[in-house]
Amino acid sequence: DEKFDIIFFFLPFTTEKNQKAFLLHLRNYLTSDGLLILECGTVILEENPNFNHWYLVQRHDGSFRYPNKNYLIDTLLDGYAVTLMGRSVDQSGDPIPRFVFHCRPRKPTFLFLYGNSGSGKTFLARNLSNHTIPIYSFDSLFHRLIGGKNIPKNKVCEFIKNNGNVMKLDTLSQKLVGNDLYEELIKLVMEELPFEANISILEGEILIHENFREILTQRIEEKGGLVWNVTKS
Secondary structure (H helix, E strand, O other): OOOEEEEEEOOOHHHOOOHHHHHHHHHOOEEEEEEEEEEEEOEOOOOOOOOOOEEEEEEOOEEEEEEEHHHHHHHHOOOEEEEEEEEOOOOOOOOOOEEEEEEEEOOOEEEEEEOOOOOOHHHHHHHHHOOOOOEEEHHHHHHHHHHOOOOOOOHHHHHHHHHOOOOOHHHHHHHHHHOOOHHHHHHHHHHHOOOOOOEEEEEOHHHHOHHHHHHHHHHHHHOOOEEEEEEOO
16 A cells, blocks of 8 residues: 655566556556656657557567557556656667656646636637647636526525626626635635546636635645646736
8 A cells, every 4th residue: 555756667568468557557656746767678769750559579588569659658658747868778688779767647737728808718728629628617617607507505606696797707706806705616616627637728817816826726736736827928
C-alpha cells in the first residue's frame, strides 16, 4: 500500500509481456507528484517519425519488440505526462539506443478561458474544443438554474433562480460575488466538473472575478487537477 516519490525502472523493458499494463501498475505506487524515471531502448530516428508502432529487432538473445518514441509516450505511457531527458548509456548486445524519460502521473487539466461579455470567449472555446474536449460553460449553468427545472435545493441555486436574468448574466455574476455566494457556487461546480477527462475548458464572464477564480483554482488543485488561465492580453 506504500507510495513513493521516485521510482527508477532501468531493467530490460522489452521483456515485459504487457508493457502498458505494467507501466500503469507502477503509476499506482507513485505519489500524486511522484516521478517514474524510465530508461529503455526506443526508436527515435526513423523514416516516418509521426507513426506510432512497434519494431521487431533481432538481438543476441532473440527477437524483441521496441516501441518508437511516439508509441511509447502516447500509448504505453498513457496516464503520464512525459519528458524525454536524453540518451542513456548504450548496452552491449542491444542494437537500439537507450533513452531516459521522466514520467509523472498526468493530472486532469482545466483551461480557464475568460473575458468580458462579448469578447469572443465562447467562440474560442468551441473552436479549441473541436467537439472532442468537454466545455463547462457558466452561461449554460446560469441559464439552467434560472430556468429552475430539476435544480439542486440550496441557497445559491435559489438565489440565481430568483435574481437571474438570462439577458444580464454579467450583472448576475456581480451579484453572486457581492453577496459572498461564490463559495456555494464553487461547491456546485466542483460536483459537475469532468475530472475524468484529460483536459477540459471552463469559460464564462464570472471567471474575470479574481477571488472567485483563485478559490475555484484552489479547489481543483486540492482534488488533484491542474489549472491554466487564458484571457485576452
